[in-house]
Amino acid sequence: MTARALAPTSTDNPTVFLQDRLEDGGISPQSPVPFFVLRYAAESIVFPEMQWSCAGDLLTVLAQIERERRRILALSQLHLDTDEVNSSTQYATTRPGRLRPVLKLAPWDRETLEWIVNKDRSTRIRYRIIVLHICNRHLVYTRARPKESAAVAGLLNRYFPAPADSERRARELAMHSDLSADEVRERDDFRQGAITFIKNAAEWDERRRKYYATINPDFDIYQEGEFSSYTRDFEANFHPTFRWWRVVDALNKYIARVHESVRDYEAMFPNGSYVPTLKAES
Numbered sequence: 001m002t003a004r005a006l007a008p009t010s011t012d013n014p015t016v017f018l019q020d021r022l023e024d025g026g027i028s029p030q031s032p033v034p035f036f037v038l039r040y041a042a043e044s045i046v047f048p049e050m051q052w053s054c055a056g057d058l059l060t061v062l063a064q065i066e067r068e069r070r071r072i073l074a075l076s077q078l079h080l081d082t083d084e085v086n087s088s089t090q091y092a093t094t095r096p097g098r099l100r101p102v103l104k105l106a107p108w109d110r111e112t113l114e115w116i117v118n119k120d121r122s123t124r125i126r127y128r129i130i131v132l133h134i135c136n137r138h139l140v141y142t143r144a145r146p147k148e149s150a151a152v153a154g155l156l157n158r159y160f161p162a163p164a165d166s167e168r169r170a171r172e173l174a175m176h177s178d179l180s181a182d183e184v185r186e187r188d189d190f191r192q193g194a195i196t197f198i199k200n201a202a203e204w205d206e207r208r209r210k211y212y213a214t215i216n217p218d219f220d221i222y223q224e225g226e227f228s229s230y231t232r233d234f235e236a237n238f239h240p241t242f243r244w245w246r247v248v249d250a251l252n253k254y255i256a257r258v259h260e261s262v263r264d265y266e267a268m269f270p271n272g273s274y275v276p277t278l279k280a281e282s
Contacts, residue, residue, distance in 0.1 A: 031068055035262045038065050039255055046248060055138040059131060062251075063174035066127050069258045072265050073120055076113040079274070083110065106276045109268050116261045126254045128183055131175050132190050133247045135159035137240060139194055143201055144234040146222040152198060160191035197238070204237060 038061055045051050045058045083105045105113070139155050142148045161169040161176065166184070170176040179187070205221070212219040222230045267277050 031071065031262075033064065033068075035065075035068060035259060038068065039259060042251070042255060046251065050244070050248075052138055052141050055134060059134060059173070059175050062127070062131060062134075065255065065258055066124075067174065069123065069127075069261060072258075072261050073116060075269075076116040076261075076265060079105065079269075080110065080113050080117065103274050103276065105274065106279070108279045109274075109277055112264050112268070112277075116265065119257065119261075123254065123257055126250055126257075128186065130247060130251050130254060132187065133242050136190060136194065136242075137244060137247065140197065140238060140240060143198070144231045144238070146224075146230055156191070156194055156198065160187055160194055162191070163188065201234070201238065204234075208233070 041061045042058060042065065045054045045061070135155075136159075139152060139159065142155060143152045157165065158169070158173070166176065170179075176187075209221050212221050219228075224230060268274060
């Protein structure tokens with residue numbers, strides 16, 4: 001077997017092929033934050049009960065998890081493409097004068113990377129569903145509490161920005177960046193639903209005020225007492241269309257799938273270079 005005498009090019013050398021595409025795509029081979037840290041941060045907000053005061057932090061963490069998933073996705077696709085260029089007789093130049101053999105992907109490792117790539121669309125859809133329903137539920141939760149309800153207008157524009165404000169929000173919040181046209185339309189639909197909810201809530205407030213005025217003009221309709229609770233009455237009248245336990249279940253499955261992808265990828269590329277894994281017993 002003879003090493004190539006000429007400097008390798010990106011079309012005939014797998015390492016150069018991979019490096020060129022890493023640079024062109026701006027993809028980092030290394031994760032900026034260990035995945036277990038992101039997972040712990042998300043789960044500590046949601047369990048044992050959702051901490052709504054930390055909803056913004058949860059959305060930020062989920063955006064980081066999704067960014068990590070897409071990094072692993074891009075690397076997996078690059079390694080699959082590189083494997084197409086690779087052959088058992090080629091060598092890669094690590095630096096001038098040094099050559100090393102480049103291993104082809106084992107069939108089972110190639111299948112794992114293909115699984116990561118093929119699950120992209122369904123995982124992305126699940127992520128967007130989770131984010132939109134967390135935003136919507138936070139808005140409803142806040143509106144149901146008189147001392148916090150003044151923040152609803154701000155949450156509406158933060159979570160479901162108007163089209164004219166989309167670009168600015170995308171720069172401020174990672175959850176709004178890199179959205180497809182379909183994802184933007186879906187977010188706009190949620191905005192319209194949120195606006196309708198806010199309008200209906202205001203009309204409900206007025207009906208409730210008039211009702212209690214006929215009983216006791218001095219009655220505070222916003223009180224939170226044992227026999228009369230604004231929040232309890234509000235939540236009894238505005239049932240969420242998507243139960244919170246379903247959101248939590250989807251979040252658990254999403255994080256577990258991303259964790260599986262990260263774990264499997266890092267097992268194959270522990271230091272950035274391919275190390276064949278052991279074939280699983282069938």
